[in-house]
Amino acid sequence: MFDRKSPKRYQIDYWHIVPIALLIVLALAIAYAFSRYSQAEEMIYRKAFESQVFWAQENVENRVAHLRKEAFAKGDVIVKSKVDAKIFQASAGDLLSQYPELNQVSWFDARGQWMYGMSSNEERNESMMSSHPSLHKVTRDKLLNFVDDDVQHQTIVECLMPIPTTRPNGQMILAGFLQTRAKINDLLELLLPNEFTQGHLIKLYSDGQLVYSNLSTFSDRAVFNQRIKSQQRVQMCDSNILVVVVPLAYQQPKVLYWGLLMILGLIGLSMVALVVGMLEKYQRHQTMREIKQQFQIRQAFENSLNVGVRIHAPNGYLTYVNEVFTKMVGYDAEEILHRPVHLLPYVPPEEVDNINAFRAQTLPIAEQIAQGSTQNYHRLTKFKRKDGQYITTLMRGASLFDVQGNLTGWVTSVEDVTEKIRTESELKQEFSMRRAIEDALHVGVRVHEINGRVIYANPAFYEMVGYGADEVIGTEFHDAPYYLAEEQGKLKDLIAFCIEHAQDIIVMQSSRGYFMPLKFRCKDGSIKDMMMRGGVMVDENGKISGWVTSVEDVTERKRLEDFKINETKRLETLQYLINLGEMASAIAHELNQPLSAISGYAAGLHNYLLNRSKNIDVVKVSEIAEKLKNQAERASKVTHRVQRFVKSKDLNLACMPVQPLLEQTADLMELELRQKKCQLTIHGLENSWPEVYVDISMVQHAIINIVRNSMDALIDSGAPCRKIDIEITQYSEYFICLIINDTGPGVPKEIIDSIFEPFFTTKQQGVGIGLNICRTAIESMSGHIWAKSREEGGGFYITLPILT
Incomplete structure (x- = not known):
């Protein structure tokens, strides 16, 4: 019916423009001639007025x-x-x-x-x-x-x-x-004639102010030419009196005005007639163009939809199908148009009766559907494609009426919902499975909006806290009945942190989420220890849309852990007492030698002084006193080491980067290293390491003890190169490792498992509690210390916990 090509733009008929242009030119010419005539008349009038004013001025x-x-x-x-x-x-x-x-x-x-x-x-x-x-x-x-x-x-x-x-x-x-x-x-008034005063408005100004005017002598209908060019200003009698003379407005003959108006009116009517004709032609063209555009839009709309469109006659025969519907069922339009329902190849036999019955039900209410008093019909129907595959379709329909209101047919849209129904079924099954899993869990599960508001909780959570769904759903951190007041600050900080670092949390969630120990107050008033773990929910744009948290009751586990810790402390105390007894026995043995020597030196000094009361050798006495001092200092060292081991010390844990910790330790040993001609080198200071959470003085004491042992081993072995290296490495995700190596003879394999035992020593004058104290100090900070046998030199390993 229509040309499917793009409609042409409206072509202007220039033969209509020519007479309009001629009429416009004629009107402009007439207006110009009248303007020139009026200007000439006004010029003559102005010259006469100027001569009259000049005469009046001369007369005065x-x-x-x-x-x-x-x-x-x-x-x-x-x-x-x-x-x-x-x-x-x-x-x-x-x-x-x-x-x-x-x-x-x-x-x-x-x-x-x-x-x-x-x-x-x-x-x-x-x-x-x-x-x-x-x-x-x-x-x-x-x-x-x-x-x-x-x-x-x-x-x-x-x-x-x-x-x-x-x-x-x-x-x-x-x-x-x-x-x-x-x-x-x-x-x-005396000098000017009445003809002049009656035809001109005269104003007197003194010092710029109006003091006289003959305006009252004129009628209300008098019109004056108030333009500056039409006024005459006269300075009267060399005084400050200014006379302004304004003539009556020049009146053109009325015959000219009426004639001009008639001519312009005829020209205007002619132009209006021409314009109306052009507008009618343009409107007809626009109407046809809109109809073509609507047809093309409908065609494009139908082709762009993923929905089939059919038009039925009142008897059920198909009169139109779009291309989408033919692709949906696999049949060409010629194979399905103008056929009754039972002969349509895509309708299975079992659906024919249902379709006819449905059409019979909708015919009586067609007018109500068209008026909107009844909703358009829709139903699910199975179709059989040309390749034999069955599909499920959703049909929606509306009635068609002509201009007289008679029913002319139906328009139905057909959507293939096979995949949609299958997906919905799978989603429902998956939802049911997840709900069953959540209900079977002994761990509480909650779903929060991004602001912390609870929108879901599983039965295990309700049972855990004793509150019902109406008391939990819709609550936030500040009004949830099971949160303690002192815990709300931590929760708000957690939410603020997660929102601020949302992108980092999304990236990290593949490996781990956040967790936090909390205390809950149950409805019966009891306090339970909980471990809350959570992760973020991300929408299709990659933005956080909410949180999922699991809450586990760890009250019994925490009680068992506390019991285990207490038992461990009790066993450590018992072992400590056993070690203390062994130490006391060793102390008695260690102290017997210096004390016996002190006693012998003291007796010898006493006898020497009795026999040589007059001739005392000061040098001899000084040597004996020096020996007494040395033995006393040896005994003092033994008691001091024992005292440090026996005396309990509270940990003073603090955060500190590992680089400055090692640099400070090296500074403490600088003089001793120089005296013993040893070189200490720290490797890895240029790298970026996380902070460690330790007792700084105890770590420094352990490192100094191991380095001193290395210096003693280097000196005793006569090694030509006295080098000690400390290397920083990443032991694991939670620990930093310090490796201390030297160029000495190393630790023999047969004694490597005994060097950390109390009072085990390889030195002639050693006590054997230095490394034992080091191990106790490092392990008290959740670290670990051990040694490995090497072919060249000894190797000690110390792990320190990272701040998390």
């Missing part, structure tokens, strides 16, 4: 010049009369009557003092005779402004005329000043 200035000339003549008459008051009044009266715009005439003497004055208002004359301001501060050749209290300063133009006189010697001197005051508004 001539009037003011004539007034000044007449005032100067009257002033000369007043001076010649010796400034007589009657002469002044007569002259001033002539000026006031001759020039109605005058408001006041005054006479000032040469010093600027007011003498006489006359106003157009007779009532003001008497008040003026009493007082008037002085002019002594004003330059005589300047125009001065003085206004009486009842005269507005802003509307007055004042003129001060200096009147000279001639002395008998012919010298010109100033006789006084004649001042005249005139109202500008009266002057304008």
